[in-house]
Amino acid sequence: MSILEYNGGCVVAMAGKECVAIAADRRLGIQLQTLACDANRVFRMHDKLFLGLTGLMTDITSLHNSFDFKLNMYSMREGRLMSPQTFSSLVASTLYEKRFGPYFSEPVIAGLNKDNTPFLCAMDLLGAAAYADDFVVSGTCAESLFGTCETFYRPDLGPDDLFETISQAMLSALDRDCISGWGVTVHIITPEGVTAKSLKARMD
Amino acid sequence: MDSIIALTGDGFVMCAADMTNARSIVVMKEDMDKIMELDRHRLLCMAGEPGDVAQFTEYVQKNVHLYQLRTGVSQSTRAIANFTRNELAKSLRKNPYSVNLLLGGYDQHDGPEVFYLDYLGTLHKMPFSAQGYCAYFILATLDRYYKPNMSEQEALEVMRKAIDEVRIRFLIKQPDFLIKVVDKNGIRTVSK
Numbered sequence: 001m002s003i004l005e006y007n008g009g010c011v012v013a014m015a016g017k018e019c020v021a022i023a024a025d026r027r028l029g030i031q032l033q034t035l036a037c038d039a040n041r042v043f044r045m046h047d048k049l050f051l052g053l054t055g056l057m058t059d060i061t062s063l064h065n066s067f068d069f070k071l072n073m074y075s076m077r078e079g080r081l082m083s084p085q086t087f088s089s090l091v092a093s094t095l096y097e098k099r100f101g102p103y104f105s106e107p108v109i110a111g112l113n114k115d116n117t118p119f120l121c122a123m124d125l126l127g128a129a130a131y132a133d134d135f136v137v138s139g140t141c142a143e144s145l146f147g148t149c150e151t152f153y154r155p156d157l158g159p160d161d162l163f164e165t166i167s168q169a170m171l172s173a174l175d176r177d178c179i180s181g182w183g184v185t186v187h188i189i190t191p192e193g194v195t196a197k198s199l200k201a202r203m204d
Numbered sequence: 205m206d207s208i209i210a211l212t213g214d215g216f217v218m219c220a221a222d223m224t225n226a227r228s229i230v231v232m233k234e235d236m237d238k239i240m241e242l243d244r245h246r247l248l249c250m251a252g253e254p255g256d257v258a259q260f261t262e263y264v265q266k267n268v269h270l271y272q273l274r275t276g277v278s279q280s281t282r283a284i285a286n287f288t289r290n291e292l293a294k295s296l297r298k299n300p301y302s303v304n305l306l307l308g309g310y311d312q313h314d315g316p317e318v319f320y321l322d323y324l325g326t327l328h329k330m331p332f333s334a335q336g337y338c339a340y341f342i343l344a345t346l347d348r349y350y351k352p353n354m355s356e357q358e359a360l361e362v363m364r365k366a367i368d369e370v371r372i373r374f375l376i377k378q379p380d381f382l383i384k385v386v387d388k389n390g391i392r393t394v395s396k
Contacts, residue, residue: 007326028328033339035320036328058325062293101297 001031003104004055004125008179009041010139011052012170013110014153015118015132016162019190022050022110023170025139025201026183028057037182037203045071046081047194048112050187051091054139055105055125063105066094084111084119088129095127102126106138116191135169141177148172159188159195167199174201205376206238206251207338209366210306211350212316212331213359216387217308218394219247220363222338222370222378225254239384242268246284246309247386251336252323253302260301264288281309285319285327293325304335310386334366337376341369356385360394 008029013022028039042052043064051067053060070090074082082090088109095103102125109121122136123129130136135153137145148169157165167186174181184199209220221238224231240248242265250257267287272278279287285307295301305321320326320333332350334342345366354362360383367381383394 028326030322033343035333035343036330039328056324057328058289058293058296061289061325061327 004106005140005179006031007055007057008140009039009054010137010141010145010173010177010180011041011054011108012135012137012145012149012166012173013050013052013108013120013122014135014149014162014166014169015120016157016159018112018116018118019159019162019188020110020112020118020120021162021166021186021188022052022108023166023184023186024052025170025174025180026185027179027181029179032179034182040185042185042187043068044187044194045087045111046075048189048191049082049084049087050110050189051087052108052110052138053105054108055103059103059105063094063103063107067091070094084109084113084121087111088119088121088123088131092123092127092129095123095125099126108136108138110136110189112189112191139180141173141180144173144176145169159190163188163197171199171201206336207334207342207370207374207378207381208238208249208251208304208306208336209334209338209342209346209363210247210249210308210318210332211346211359211363212308212318214353214355215310215316216356216359216385217247217310217316217318218356218359218363218383218385219249219306219308220367220381220383221249221251223380223382224378227254234380237382239382240265241391242284242309243272243278244390245278245311245386246281246307247384247391249306249308249335251304256301256303260291260303261305264291280314281307281311281317281319282314282329284309285321285329288321289325289327292321292323296323296325306333306335308386310388312388316387337374338370338378341373342366345369
């Protein structure tokens with residue numbers, strides 16, 4: 001089993017019309033043993049920028065701490081918030097810094113640009129970024145998520161429809177993966193604000 | 205082979221650990237205390253390689269004291285958990301300590317808390333947890349019998365059920381368990 005699959009977990013993000021959604025499962029396990037079903041792998045960096053991290057839990061925590069610090073330093077130095085594009089470059093360079101002893105975590109970045117157009121980006125553990133304008137996936141059930149997203153996704157959805165779409169895509173994919181699941185959190189990011197909802201999935 | 209268990213109740217944390225110190229197939233002693241007292245309100249249950257455990261947990265304990273002496277402020281349970289996690293995560297890619305921990309503490313502000321920490325630096329707050337082989341039996345037992353806000357008497361009964369499960373189902377003998385409780389009045393040993 002790959003070290004990226006040691007703790008389990010997955011993240012998906014989708015773009016709508018002037019909104020983005022990011023969803024993650026809540027399981028924390030050690031291989032096939034479930035430890036907790038209230039794990040958090042999606043983090044608010046600021047009101048229009050969210051970071052989802054899959055992979056090894058210790059590296060998720062380390063990376064989250066490090067990005068929180070770097071973002072705080074940036075906003076104090078510059079007196080403004082970091083744009084999603086800049087943040088994805090920061091994440092990529094932070095990961096590539098450890099090229100030969102990497103953090104075992106694959107990030108997903110979802111946010112709104114200055115003009116409220118959606119921004120989506122996914123990376124591998126070395127920081128090779130892939131930008132998308134529909135959806136990005138990461139984690140132990142990435143393959144299933146690609147399938148469900150391809151099926152359910154429609155362009156230019158409003159916040160409510162986007163929530164429904166990402167939730168269905170996530171729930172369908174989770175049921176085919178035994179090291180992800182145990183509930184889902186969905187964040188919908190709009191220019192007006194962020195709504196967080198939690199879903200019940202199959203609790204086994 | 206160490207078995208460590210911790211659970212939160214109504215205003216207290218109860219920790220249990222087996223008292224066997226074994227190496228390879230030989231039992232060295234059966235009166236070992238695997239629940240370290242970090243300060244007046246913090247218990248650290250330790251499992252793993254005995255050398256690493258001694259070295260690492262003493263380092264944490266002394267740093268908790270040092271912080272208290274320097275600032276005059278005692279850290280919250282969460283702060284200690286994050287300090288410990290940071291040390292484990294830092295050492296993971298240099299010279300990892302083979303140490304698995306459960307940190308239980310009572311805090312004026314946050315109440316009773318249990319934190320799960322493993323050698324990789326995975327940190328998670330949990331209502332109850334167990335580490336080692338015993339987790340296979342105990343997590344299931346606690347899932348069945350644990351209730352939030354139990355009294356000390358109820359918690360002790362649940363803990364006994366969990367330990368009995370280890371005694372019945374586990375291949376390796378662990379005859380004695382040490383149980384300690386921490387609440388607003390401090391730490392006390394409940395039973396052996």
